[in-house]
Amino acid sequence: MREIKFGVIGCGLMGREFASAAARWMHLLNMPAKPVIVGASDVNAGAMEWFKTHHSLSTATTDYRELLADPNIEAIYCAVPHNLHEQIYIDCIRAGKHLFAEKPFGIDLPSAERIIAVNDEHPEVVVRCSSEFPFFPGAQRIVEMVQNGEFGQIIELKAGFCHSSDLDPNKPINWKRRAETNGEYGCMGDLGLHVLHLPLRFGFKPKNVRALLSNVFSQRPNAQGESVPCDTWDNAILACESAQGFPMLLETKRISPGDTDSWYIKILGTKNSAEFSTKHPKTLRTMPYEPGGRQAWQEEDLGYSSAYPAITGHIFEFGFSDAILQMWAAFVDELAGNQPKFRCATPAEALGSHHLFTAALESQRTGQTVTIK
Numbered sequence: 001m002r003e004i005k006f007g008v009i010g011c012g013l014m015g016r017e018f019a020s021a022a023a024r025w026m027h028l029l030n031m032p033a034k035p036v037i038v039g040a041s042d043v044n045a046g047a048m049e050w051f052k053t054h055h056s057l058s059t060a061t062t063d064y065r066e067l068l069a070d071p072n073i074e075a076i077y078c079a080v081p082h083n084l085h086e087q088i089y090i091d092c093i094r095a096g097k098h099l100f101a102e103k104p105f106g107i108d109l110p111s112a113e114r115i116i117a118v119n120d121e122h123p124e125v126v127v128r129c130s131s132e133f134p135f136f137p138g139a140q141r142i143v144e145m146v147q148n149g150e151f152g153q154i155i156e157l158k159a160g161f162c163h164s165s166d167l168d169p170n171k172p173i174n175w176k177r178r179a180e181t182n183g184e185y186g187c188m189g190d191l192g193l194h195v196l197h198l199p200l201r202f203g204f205k206p207k208n209v210r211a212l213l214s215n216v217f218s219q220r221p222n223a224q225g226e227s228v229p230c231d232t233w234d235n236a237i238l239a240c241e242s243a244q245g246f247p248m249l250l251e252t253k254r255i256s257p258g259d260t261d262s263w264y265i266k267i268l269g270t271k272n273s274a275e276f277s278t279k280h281p282k283t284l285r286t287m288p289y290e291p292g293g294r295q296a297w298q299e300e301d302l303g304y305s306s307a308y309p310a311i312t313g314h315i316f317e318f319g320f321s322d323a324i325l326q327m328w329a330a331f332v333d334e335l336a337g338n339q340p341k342f343r344c345a346t347p348a349e350a351l352g353s354h355h356l357f358t359a360a361l362e363s364q365r366t367g368q369t370v371t372i373k
């Protein structure tokens with residue numbers, strides 16, 4: 001099997017998820033290529049120790065430019081704070097490395113535009129952005145339903161990504177809760193591309209937005225226990241009109257009491273409706289409808305039916321780390337020269353999400369519905 005040598009920049013929460021997915025590549029069947037992590041970079045030298053234990057690294061460095069100078073490294077996964085995306089992504093692309101980037105893909109709209117301008121100058125470099133939840137079997141079934149036109153006329157789309165851990169006022173602040181490092185978008189930059197990936201893939205572009213953003217806790221304790229400003233939006237509710245004319249209600253929340261990593265999409269149509277949430281990770285709810293017929297939602301347990309075949313039997317469940325593995329399978333498949341069945345989020349989709357979030361900030365400032373470019 002062809003080996004694609006990867007360097008990882010940012011060895012934190014998400015860097016480790018990729019390292020784990022790469023280490024269990026044997027889980028996938030019939031892949032044309034596999035990722036091999038040969039380099040790691042983190043400004044915190046301690047963060048690289050775990051990588052050194054589990055992968056044979058030829059380079060472990062606090063300066064990511066050393067990875068970019070290594071001709072053996074073909075591709076980079078970059079998972080660093082949002083204020084660093086632009087510089088590091090641009091450096092990766094200019095170095096000719098394929099890039100699996102993290103969302104939101106630049107701290108704000110001008111930053112995303114600058115990254116994309118450099119990518120346009122290097123079309124030979126494959127750049128994709130992380131968004132794993134659409135790889136859940138329930139979400140993939142909804143993708144098929146949209147592609148097959150099963151919904152009839154779409155009445156409404158709701159999608160969201162909800163967490164609740166910030167309900168605890170004593171949760172210490174981190175870079176994700178500071179506008180300087182996370183960006184003015186706050187929870188939208190953190191969670192929003194996850195919510196937008198499928199609607200944008202379906203061509204359901206938001207035409208306009210009325211946003212309701214809330215900052216529930218404006219102070220949080222720092223590592224020393226002192227109360228410091230927490231200046232990012234905790235929650236966002238975005239009411240949009242799609243290009244097709246139906247309403248889209250999108251939400252990204254860090255304070256949604258009771259929710260942990262609850263990603264969902266619900267599409268209501270005249271011929272069929274469907275709902276999937278990671279709260280019930282194996283269950284797809286649908287409501288096929290014939291005029292004059294009964295309106296009864298039905299539930300189906302899907303089991304492990306993934307886009308990329310795996311050793312796990314269909315009778316078992318699918319989870320977060322499986323979605324991460326499937327997302328990586330799609331990226332590596334693309335690097336191997338194939339058309340993935342379901343493509344990872346593209347820079348254009350990330351840009352589409354930036355347009356929405358930028359308009360949402362304006363809507364919050366003005367209290368008006370804002371038209372999106």
Ligand SMILES: NC(=O)c1ccc[n+]([C@@H]2O[C@H](COP(=O)([O-])OP(=O)(O)OC[C@H]3O[C@@H](n4cnc5c(N)ncnc54)[C@H](O)[C@@H]3O)[C@@H](O)[C@H]2O)c1
Nearest residue numbers: 010011012013014015041042043044047079080102103130
């Ligand atoms: N796809 C997802 O589900 C998901 C989930 C969480 C976070 N993310 C995204 O992943 C990215 C990273 O988030 P995280 O949760 O892994 O953060 P994290 O804080 O756990 O890890 C970030 C790492 O980057 C390192 N770093 C900082 N500056 C660096 C530099 N100049 N060079 C190399 N390393 C540097 C830090 O030391 C840290 O180890 C963000 O873009 C975030 O939005 C994605």
